[in-house]
Amino acid sequence: MTQVYIVGAGPGDAELITVKGLKAIQTADVILYDRLVNPALLEEAPPHAQLIYAGKQPNRHAMPQEEINAQLCAHARRGKVVTRLKGGDPFIFGRGGEEAAALASANISFEIVPGITSGAAVPAYAGIPVTHRDYSSSVTFVAGVSKTNDESYWQHIIGSMDTLCIYMGIQKLEDICDRLLRHGRTPETPVAVIEWGTTGEQRTITGTVTDIAVKAADAAQPGMIVVGEVVKLREELQWFTEHQAETVEAAAH
Incomplete structure (x- = not known):
């Protein structure tokens, strides 16, 4: 069973999310989301899901990248299904590669869900x-x-x-x-x-x-x-x- 989904939310228009990305939101226990994610997508999360803001602005980060990596691993180890929701595509200037590497190092299963860049x-x-x-x-x-x-x-x-x-x-x-x-x-x-x-x-x-x-x-x-x-x-x-x-x-x- 996949424990962490690293999902590209697309460039802004909520309707540009992929079907697979939407399913990852709808089945998540925990969602760590970025600043540019359309808020309408978070309304698709289950009522019990924990929503954690991990957005970044130029020269101002709500959560350092190292902390994001640690939280992904920590929630997954507790048996939660975690969705990391990122603007655009996670592997195109999205630091998705760094997050995937952290999960791989911790032997945590993950899946990349590409987004429209x-x-x-x-x-x-x-x-x-x-x-x-x-x-x-x-x-x-x-x-x-x-x-x-x-x-x-x-x-x-x-x-x-x-x-x-x-x-x-x-x-x-x-x-x-x-x-x-x-x-x-x-x-x-x-x-x-x-x-x-x-x-x-x-x-x-x-x-x-x-x-x-x-x-x-x-x-x-x-x-x-x-x-x-x-x-x-x-x-x-x-x-x-x-x-x-x-x-x-x-x-x-």
Whole structure:
């Protein structure tokens, strides 16, 4: 019997949870959930389930990662079915690998339930296909803040990939644009910044490498940065209307 489910809750819209992820919520004794998990999903938990907030904000964590790992193990050892509910996909910038490693080291059985990652879903809700036969045959998911993102790293990805989907980069947007220019992207390269993607608060700002930092100066996390010619397609393909956003927001409450 699986003791711990590490579940991707998707990017924000509660209806983007997978069937398997929803079942893991509905059968849990304990749920440790992150900040960006839609509250409507927690309403699917059994009445007896213990809900534990383990969210993280930039420079402020409700619970350190080591404590999250310890709690997963502790509740599982007490015979509880534990669901770790994480925004997006747990293995894409979600620290799910660290949590799985902690469970494996403790000989606790676990299952990974993939989720829809923001890098795919958020641009889609903004009307931006991250690949397109005429504009992009490659896409890279990049962490805007990472210990490994040195100059040579940026030079490689900027020069070799058509579309970049940059997570956790809003606070570094000006620096990211400088790097894009230094490593070969033209000043006219289209860029989109999408706040609170797939939710009722979604806002999309478009521009170019040279002006997006100014246009999106007030943008806040969570946000996705999309760089590449595919951003041009938003004008034709944007479909997530104000009415649809209101419907998503109402479902969250």
